[in-house]
Amino acid sequence: MIKTTKNEITKRQKELLFIIYQYIKDSGYPPTFEEMRENLGVSSNQSVVDLLNKLEGKKIIKRNEGIARSIVILPLGYEILGKPHLVAFLGATSAGAPLETVEISGEWRSLSSDVARLQDNVFLLKISGDSMINAGIEDGDIVLVKNQKEFISGDIVLAQIGSESTVKRFISEDKPPYIYLKPENPKYDLTPFTDEMELKGKVISILKNNYWSSIK
Amino acid sequence: MIKTTKNEITKRQKELLFIIYQYIKDSGYPPTFEEMRENLGVSSNQSVVDLLNKLEGKKIIKRNEGIARSIVILPLGYEILGKPHLVAFLGATSAGAPLETVEISGEWRSLSSDVARLQDNVFLLKISGDSMINAGIEDGDIVLVKNQKEFISGDIVLAQIGSESTVKRFISEDKPPYIYLKPENPKYDLTPFTDEMELKGKVISILKNNYWSSIK
DNA sequence: TTATAACCCGACTATTTAGTCGGGTCAAGT
């Protein structure tokens, strides 16, 4: 006799979530009940309140009681929205054989909200030197590093050795030297993994120097 | 007898700008006059209004008359703030020789506002294939491409050949074949530059597949 | 010494805004 609580989002709830999202994107601040009411095309505030309560109960948004325009979309909300703003996202193409025509489609994707969600365990690091040149990391590039503890062979990692740090490719294989750090430049030697080494994080993005460094 | 209009921002104005910025970052929506008043440590609303008018006159922020919490920080404002939020920015390090210790410093940098400013001439492209593997672009990676017309030798570019597109390194040198596109994988041949080719933009960032593709 | 800019005070008002009250409809499950 247990009622299965429907935890899925309904069509109308999703519509409101999108209205809120769109409003914030367009104006820079959240909407009022009134504005949401209008956008939903209903005549009563109560309808809005009902939907907001549902969204809040499901941890999709958060409100601050009595505070004007205090709706915040939570990470789960952004996940449901899927593909927010900022940059156009093109469908898969191929780099091996020449690809199909690329067209800027109507689909959008948020870099900001993705990064915002990482906030606490991600940082940028400016690279100098050429030891990772064959992995596309050149002098002056900035890499985005995520703090984490587990790595798989082939990950590009930030390693700390004593009081020094370095960016290298992490390799783990079943023939000597088994576990080591590999520079992506034949000019340099690989570094066997030792106890003094600590892997601090994984490189998840590379910002190319020739563009990004000028922004400052 | 002409008064030189001071277009520089004063200390107090900058303080308020930072208060607004910080409030938005912390709560997700802009502050009220009252909240700004408190944070400034003054006892009158008028003080806030004065400062806001100055900031608005200088196109640093924008308000919407009569609308609660309607302050938006304009691009110029972000520029003055210099180094917003989201990810920690570490000082220059070296990748060739092992680097100095990295510490997450107090300096912050906004990826979102940088990207937001590009909005109109930047797009993402998902790569499949392995022709650029030695430039660190692997199957499934997503690259951020900026539309532009001028390129220098060594840029990684998005080229359109007839109805197909491809990502390659652009090379221009004074020995044959002079101008060509070079795959970063010895398995593939280079492509001489022809009239049918058009360079659409330059790769300014690489989002590594193994992390970013899971976000969707 | 007069003007101006930048900043501040304290009290006030009109509007915006969140949220309630007491209902109703409709479709799906039991």
Place this chain on the structure above:
DNA sequence: ACTTGACCCGACTAAATAGTCGGGTTATAA
């Protein structure tokens, strides 16, 4: 048949909030 969840209506109130009014101070430049 009856309940329950999702959604809606229209009128209302209390609080939050923007913005005004009529001043004042200090420092700097003309």
